[in-house]
Structures are given as C-alpha cells and as structure tokens.
Amino acid sequence: MIEVKDIHKQFGRKKVLNGVSFTIEKGEISCLVGVNGVGKTTILNAIMNLTPVKKGSVTIDGETLVPALYNKIAFIPDASISLPHFTIQESMDFMNDYYDTWNARRAKDILKFFRLNASDKLRDLSKGNQAKVNLLLGLALDVEYILMDEPFSGIDIFTREQITEVFSSYLVEDRGVLITTHEINDIEHLLDKVILLDEGKIYKEFNAEHMRETEGKSVIDVMREVYTG
Amino acid sequence: MKQYMKSLLNLTAFELDRISKFLYTLLGVTLLLNLIGYIYTPMRYVGRMNEYMQTELVTAQQAIERFGSFSFYDVTSALWLLAPVTLGISGLLLYSLFIWYREWMGKNTFAYRLLMLPVPRMQIFYSKLFVIYIAIFSLIAVQIISLTIGFQIVSAIVPDDWLSGMTLVQALNIHPLFTVILPVSSFYFLSANGIGLTFMLVLFTVILLERSYSFKGLGIGIAYGVITVLIAVFPAFLPNLVQNYYLFYDSEIMALIIVLMTVIGVTSLLISRHLLNKKITI
Numbered sequence: 001m002i003e004v005k006d007i008h009k010q011f012g013r014k015k016v017l018n019g020v021s022f023t024i025e026k027g028e029i030s031c032l033v034g035v036n037g038v039g040k041t042t043i044l045n046a047i048m049n050l051t052p053v054k055k056g057s058v059t060i061d062g063e064t065l066v067p068a069l070y071n072k073i074a075f076i077p078d079a080s081i082s083l084p085h086f087t088i089q090e091s092m093d094f095m096n097d098y099y100d101t102w103n104a105r106r107a108k109d110i111l112k113f114f115r116l117n118a119s120d121k122l123r124d125l126s127k128g129n130q131a132k133v134n135l136l137l138g139l140a141l142d143v144e145y146i147l148m149d150e151p152f153s154g155i156d157i158f159t160r161e162q163i164t165e166v167f168s169s170y171l172v173e174d175r176g177v178l179i180t181t182h183e184i185n186d187i188e189h190l191l192d193k194v195i196l197l198d199e200g201k202i203y204k205e206f207n208a209e210h211m212r213e214t215e216g217k218s219v220i221d222v223m224r225e226v227y228t229g
Numbered sequence: 230m231k232q233y234m235k236s237l238l239n240l241t242a243f244e245l246d247r248i249s250k251f252l253y254t255l256l257g258v259t260l261l262l263n264l265i266g267y268i269y270t271p272m273r274y275v276g277r278m279n280e281y282m283q284t285e286l287v288t289a290q291q292a293i294e295r296f297g298s299f300s301f302y303d304v305t306s307a308l309w310l311l312a313p314v315t316l317g318i319s320g321l322l323l324y325s326l327f328i329w330y331r332e333w334m335g336k337n338t339f340a341y342r343l344l345m346l347p348v349p350r351m352q353i354f355y356s357k358l359f360v361i362y363i364a365i366f367s368l369i370a371v372q373i374i375s376l377t378i379g380f381q382i383v384s385a386i387v388p389d390d391w392l393s394g395m396t397l398v399q400a401l402n403i404h405p406l407f408t409v410i411l412p413v414s415s416f417y418f419l420s421a422n423g424i425g426l427t428f429m430l431v432l433f434t435v436i437l438l439e440r441s442y443s444f445k446g447l448g449i450g451i452a453y454g455v456i457t458v459l460i461a462v463f464p465a466f467l468p469n470l471v472q473n474y475y476l477f478y479d480s481e482i483m484a485l486i487i488v489l490m491t492v493i494g495v496t497s498l499l500i501s502r503h504l505l506n507k508k509i510t511i
Contacts, residue, residue: 050344050511052441070347081341097239098346 001025002047002073002145002176007056009042016042017053018200026144029177029190031208033219034197035227040180041078043197044147047178048075060145071101076138078150080130084123088116088133095137107140110166128159135163145176152183160186184219194219196226236348240356245363248324252364255320256371259313263372266309267379271386274299278391289390300393301380301400305407314406317368321361325429328357329436333511340511350505351498354437358429365425373411376401420486424461427490430497431457437501441508453500457493464489 002024009017016039024030032040045051047058049065060069082091088111096102111118114132122130131151138146151167152160164186181187188208196204203226211217217225278292287295304310332340343353380397401407402414412418435450442449464485468477 045511048345050341050509052508052510067347067349070345075341075345077341079338081339083339094243094342098236098348100347 001061002178003057003059003062004043004047005057005059007043007046007058008054009039009046009051010054015200017046019056020197020200020202021056022195022202022205024145024176024178026176027174028192029179029187030193030195031184031187031191031219032178032180032195032197033182033184033223038197039200040197041149044075044077044149044178044180047147048073050075071099071141072143073145073147074138074141074143075147076134076149076151078153080122080134082122082133082137085121087119087121088136089118091122091133091137092118092140095140099141101142103140103142106142106170107136110136110139110170113166114162128155131155132159132163135166139166139170143175145178148177148179148181150181151179152181152186164190184223188219191219194222196222198226233349233352236346237352237355240346240348240352241359241363244328244356244360248328248360248364251320251324252367255313255317255364255368259317259368259371260375262309262313263375263379264382266304266307267382268386269309270304270307271299271383274303275387275391289388293391298393299383299387299391300395301383301397302395302403304379304383305376305400305404311406314372314410321364321368324364325361325432326436328361329433329440333440338511344509344511350509351502354433354501354505358433361429362426369411376407376411423487423490427457427461427494427497430494430501434497434501434504437504437509441504441510443510457497460489460493461486 004023005021007017007020008015016037020039020043022030032043034040042051046053047065049058058065060073063069065073082094086094092102092104092107092111095107096104114129114136116129116132116136120129122133125133131153135148135151138148151163155163160183167187167190179187191208194204194206194208194211195202196206204222206222208219211219211222274296278289278296281287281292281295282289285291332338332343344350346353376397384392398413401411408414409417409421431454435447435454438446438450438453440446464482467482467485471477
C-alpha cells in the first residue's frame with residue numbers, strides 16, 4: 001500500500017498542498033483529479049521523492065522510499081524522460097541495464113501493439129508516439145505500483161484509444177495504480193477510486209462505480225459540482 | 230557491493246559516452262594546435278636565424294649570440310601550447326556545470342529518469358565526477374604524448390648546434406603551467422589535483438544547492454563557496470598571523486592544507502548526499 005500522510009508543500013509563499021492524505025492499494029486503479037495547479041503532479045513527485053515536502057510522509061508498503069524501491073514503483077510523467085538522441089531500443093536497453101524488474105518480453109509486446117519502430121530516435125517521434133514510448137518504458141517494468149501523470153496530455157483520440165487499451169491489458173493484475181488526468185472520460189470505466197483535490201486538500205474520495213450506481217453521477221458530474229459550484 | 234560497482238560503472242560509462250564528442254573535440258584541438266606549435270615555432274626561429282646569417286653575413290654562432298639558442302621551453306611557452314591548455318581547463322569547467330544542468334534542460338527532463346534509478350543517488354554524483362576526471366587525465370595523457378612527439382619534431386627541425394641541449398623534462402620543470410598540470414613534479418601535481426578535486430566537490434555541492442533551493446540555494450551555495458575558499462587559503466596567511474609566536478615548517482603548513490582540503494571535501498560530499506537524497510527538486 002502507498003500511504004500519503006498529511007503532506008504539506010509550499011512554493012514560495014503559495015501553499016499548494018495543505019495536509020493531503022490518502023492510500024493506494026494494490027489491485028486498485030485510483031485517479032487524482034483537480035483543476036490545473038491544484039497540486040496533482042506535486043503529489044506524484046512527492047511520492048517518488050522527486051520533490052521534498054515541508055511536512056508529512058509517504059510510505060510504500062510501510063517503508064520510506066529509498067532508491068531500491070524504484071524496482072517496486074514506477075512513475076510515468078507527462079513528458080518524455082529519455083534522452084532525445086536515444087533510439088527506442090537504446091531507451092529500452094538503458095532500462096534493462098538498471099532495473100531488475102524490466103520485462104523485455106512485455107516491452108516487445110507493447111512496442112508491437114503501438115506499431116513503434118525500435119530504431120527510431122525519440123526526438124524524431126511525434127508527441128503521441130513519445131507518449132507511447134513513455135508508457136512502454138513504465139509499463140514494461142514488473143512493479144507493484146504505477147503512477148501516471150496526464151497520460152493523455154496533447155494526444156489525439158486514436159492514440160488515446162490505443163493507450164486506454166494498453167491500460168486495460170497491462171494495468172490489471174495486482175498492481176496499485178494512481179493516475180492524474182483531465183481526460184477522465186477515457187478511463188472512467190477502469191477506475192476504482194477517485195480522489196478529488198481542491199485548494200490543497202482532498203475534497204472528496206469516492207468509488208466511481210458506487211457513485212454511478214447509487215447517485216447516477218459520473219466522475220465528470222461530481223467534478224462539475226465541485227469546481228463550478 | 231558487486232551490484233553497486235556494476236551500476237556505478239554503467240553510469241560512468243553512460244556519462245563517458247555523453248562527453249565523448251566534446252572530449253574528442255578537445256583532444257583533437259589540443260593535438261592540432263600543438264602540432265602547429267611544434268612546427269611553426271622552431272621554423273620561425275630557423276627562418277630568422279637563416280635570414281640574419283644571409284643578410285648580415287654572419288656565422289651561426291654569431292646568430293645564436295644575437296637570438297640565443299633554441300630550447301623546447303620556447304615551444305612550450307608559445308600560444309600554440311598554452312591556448313589548448315586554457316581551452317581544456319575552461320571547457321571542462323563549463324562542462325562541469327553543463328553535466329548537471331543538462332538533466333533539467335527543456336521539457337523532457339532526463340533528471341526524472343536519473344533520480345528514479347534504483348541505485349544510490351550518490352552514484353549519479355560520482356559518475357559525473359569520475360567522467361570529469363577521466364576527461365582531465367585524458368587531456369593530460371594526450372598532452373604528455375604530444376609533448377614527447379613534439380620534442381622529436383623540434384629536434385628534427387632545429388639543427389643540433391642551435392639547440393640549447395635542454396631536455397624535455399628540464400623544459401617542463403621550469404614551466405610555470407606544465408610543472409603543475411603534468412606529473413613532472415609529484416608534489417605540484419598532487420597538490421594541483423588535490424585542490425582541483427576539492428574544487429569540483431565544492432562546485433557540485435553549489436550546483437546541487439541551487440537545484441534544491443533555487444535562488445535561495447544559489448545564495449547559500451555562493452556563501453558556501455566563499456567560506457571554503459577562505460578556509461583553503463587560511464594556511465597561506467597563517468605564518469603571518471602568528472609570526473611572533475611560532476614559526477611553521479613547510480611540512481606543517483602542507484599537513485594543515487591537506488587536513489583542511491579533506492574536511493572541505495568530506496563536508497561537500499555529505500551535503501551533496503543529503504541534498505540528492507532529501508532535497509533535490511525535479
């Protein structure tokens with residue numbers, strides 16, 4: 001379980017996170033939603049120890065994140081994080097060199113599914129294809145938890161469909177998944193839990209399916225209520 | 230331990246690959262400019278000697294009395310050899326900044342990938358430091374080879390009678406720059422490298438302070454840099470400060486310098502480790 005406990009974060013004088021707490025269980029797909037600037041990416045960065053928090057703690061299966069745990073948790077940011085002059089193959093080789101959890105067979109499968117050419121250089125790829133490579137490099141790790149930041153950002157509808165299909169195939173099993181996205185429609189059917197952020201705090205946490213069944217509201221409906229009053 | 234070394238070697242090889250083009254360029258420019266110096270400087274001397282002998286109708290001995298005999302020191306003091314050294318030092322200094330900042334450049338930040346590697350984050354620090362040192366020693370090695378070849382070229386161009394008889398080592402021993410950067414004198418070479426290593430550790434710490442705390446970090450980093458410089462130069466002023474009470478032997482001053490450099494180096498490593506593990510921001 002990933003446990004985020006009472007985290008506070010400030011940029012200059014601006015308080016971005018003001019006591020955020022939640023948990024992510026294995027086998028559960030959760031989505032962190034909120035308007036721009038509400039601190040979604042900051043939370044993911046804080047979980048991955050990529051930005052320090054002023055107060056609070058993050059534990060993964062009861063342990064504070066140390067580098068060895070990057071074999072247990074993967075983060076797919078919303079931008080390509082491989083070297084632009086690398087080919088896709090070189091990017092995969094790089095992952096293979098460092099991660100015990102790199103699953104070469106799965107990488108090959110995803111590569112084939114996305115119809116990517118391993119010898120293409122990342123800098124020559126379209127934004128959509130770069131996002132696919134980013135996903136490939138994250139999803140091919142046999143980790144227990146995956147965090148994804150805006151996986152659909154700036155991506156056309158057909159690519160989104162492909163990515164959603166990959167999610168359905170590779171985010172299942174016993175992984176704990178946390179996604180941030182504005183494009184909630186594309187993945188709403190996959191979600192177990194929705195965490196709504198507002199003004200640096202968790203405003204609401206609910207089960208998407210339960211909300212649909214009991215109140216007849218989609219996630220977007222709930223978001224509309226919260227953010228537009 | 231085996232796994233630790235493997236990932237450290239992997240990272241170092243990776244960084245080495247990234248510096249390779251820049252390093253090859255520096256090495257190439259060094260060799261090219263040196264070669265020009267080995268040919269141009271003695272030929273100019275030979276040309277002037279011949280011209281003087283022909284126009285003034287004097288013997289070679291009289292011309293030597295006018296221009297002096299030629300030594301390899303004349304070559305090592307020429308801009309053709311000094312410029313590449315300066316270029317190498319300033320190039321590697323700039324690269325020492327670039328080697329960190331490039332990870333945060335642009336939208337696609339490679340810092341994400343580096344900081345999420347399942348290896349101790351100090352390995353990133355060490356691999357970058359090792360690569361700078363590999364580059365430094367590559368330049369030194371190429372300079373030594375170049376000087377050895379250059380000495381032969383100069384000896385072939387200048388007639389034996391016109392040469393001063395100064396050996397390569399003698400020429401380098403009296404050279405204010407080469408005697409420090411090349412292993413001619415072990416004392417100077419080790420001192421220069423000790424100071425250089427400490428400087429690099431402090432520089433990396435300043436960079437990490439800036440990457441962790443932004444402008445505030447830059448201010449703290451500059452203050453840290455100034456304090457370390459003051460500590461490092463303190464032994465040089467110590468004899469003047471206590472001259473009425475105690476006379477220091479050179480060995481005592483040297484020991485003090487080594488202790489202070491070690492303290493600065495270890496402190497920088499500890500601060501850097503803390504910053505990389507707890508404070509660095511993407």
